[in-house]
Amino acid sequence: MKNIILLISIIGVLVVISGCLNEMNGQKITLQKRAGEDNTFEDLKEITDKNQVRKAIDIVKNANWEKAKVKMERYADYQFQFPSKNSSEDKIASYLLWVSPNGHNLELVTDDDRYVKLTEQDSAALYEILTGEELVK
Template sequence: MKKIILLFSLLAVLLVTAGCLNEMVGQKITVQKRTGKENIFEEFKEVNQSKRVEKAIDLVKNANWEDKKVEMTRYADYQFQFPFKNSSENKIASYSLWVIQNGENVEIVTDSDKYVKLTKQDSANLYEILTGEELIK
């Protein structure tokens, strides 16, 4: 009887673990970096550590977004995408990121005319996740 209980316990743990792993598959952020002075981007980095992906998503999701179309004076420094899950379908959320001239903040624009300038701390955290480097040098 103890063997049967042990077997079912192990089976339950394996099923729960497999379910959790399956939920995390596909959670990644792809980052492109602008090359030169033109609006040409190349693959730069892929972030697939689940805690870093979740933190980046939370930073972007919880930012104080403004519904306005902005015209930037130069091309974006980076572009990044991550999966955005809502209740009915999976989508890819795309963002353009600028490091502003003082080097302490980043600004983000979406294709759907949303804009945000992140706080210094959120800027530093997101930039480090996306590039692996410190924002302020």
């Protein structure tokens, strides 16, 4: 009887652990770069490294977003998406990304009229995660 209880407890712990490990499975960021002078994008890369995905999501989620409808002077330089767990429903979070004219900051806009200009530190970190390059050269 003790062996059965021990076996059931071990199976329960393994199920919980595997669920926690699988939470990040499938998490990826899809990055697209503007193609040409119009508002079309082509696939550039996918970021699947769990640590990079988590760091990028944290930067975006913890930014000081404003509820504002903005009109940018030019088309976005990049757009990126990642799966977003919003309460009980899964959806794709999509962002348009501009490199500011001074080359030190990133500006993000969402479909639901939210805008943020990231700090230089967050901009540099996010840009390196997304493109693999340094923001300011």
